[in-house]
Ligand SMILES: Nc1ncnc2c1ncn2[C@@H]1O[C@H](COP(=O)(O)OP(=O)(O)OP(=O)(O)O)[C@@H](O)[C@H]1O
């Protein structure tokens with residue numbers, strides 16, 4: 001009783017936050033304000049002559065330094081496959097993002113809900129929790145990503161019916177069937193937008209003899225990438241990119257066609273298709289019947305890959321629905337979970 005009274009008082013002054021701490025980007029949803037921050041999960045670190053590291057920049061600013069740094073500056077991504085790979089750097093990054101969202105007038109540390117991949121093991125859960133506390137949270141809750149994604153997509157996850165979500169992120173693709181507020185079955189594929197970028201780098205190296213960086217590969221994916229051929233002509237059909245010629249060693253520009261990018265991505269798309277089919281295969285007949293009626297909801301930044309919905313729809317014979325602003329769906333849904341902490345109780349660890 002005393003605790004809930006205190007919480008009520010503190011709650012009136014704090015800005016509760018839902019945080020999607022992703023491999024590629026971090027999105028923060030603040031109660032009543034919506035998603036106020038979406039930044040790349042990237043940190044630039046400066047090492048002095050004693051080997052001590054200092055944060056030079058985070059987010060967009062740090063990402064712009066990728067591949068362009070002097071020897072004493074290192075640009076890192078502190079999360080891998082959705083889990084923390086470098087605790088100290090993740091904490092510093094999260095602290096700065098949370099600070100940006102709170103503005104100058106905050107008095108009370110916020111309560112936070114963080115989304116985590118379904119397969120996160122106990123030690124990783126503890127690490128995420130401790131990291132969010134160290135970064136300035138008053139109270140930390142964890143919610144599984146597919147549950148947050150489904151909430152963010154506007155699905156009624158509490159009903160006794162199957163809802164299926166596929167979240168294509170930067171480092172992972174998470175597929176889950178949800179019923180009665182719980183995950184009935186799921187699969188995590190360690191493949192996402194990053195592996196698409198790597199596939200484009202490999203393709204250009206092997207087929208065109210040009211070495212490009214990950215930032216250029218991502219631009220190609222976003223501007224020309226597709227999971228299936230276009231029925232009619234797309235707006236952009238080719239793009240000029242710059243890189244290093246593997247034979248001469250000199251910088252060179254090259255025109256890359258959309259068919260090449262699609263071919264480069266085809267292996268990754270097939271892995272996602274196979275994983276989705278395997279997950280459907282493991283779904284109970286009743287839940288599968290619900291999914292036939294409702295289709296599969298797709299979230300995550302990778303859901304924006306052109307015609308990925310069509311490729312998955314053709315492979316499964318089911319409707320695929322890409323939600324609005326798919327890259328923010330998990331943060332939005334985690335924000336909704338925060339609004340219902342008392343109701344969701346058991347689902348929030
Ligand atoms: N228009 C687009 N087409 C294809 N991919 C895109 C597009 N826009 C963004 N992406 C990709 O989406 C990925 C980021 O998605 P998201 O922010 O959902 O990942 P994340 O949550 O950080 O990762 P994870 O969930 O694996 O931890 C990046 O690889 C990015 O290149």
Ligand SMILES: [Mg+2]
Nearest residue numbers: 022169170330
């Ligand atoms: Mg994600």
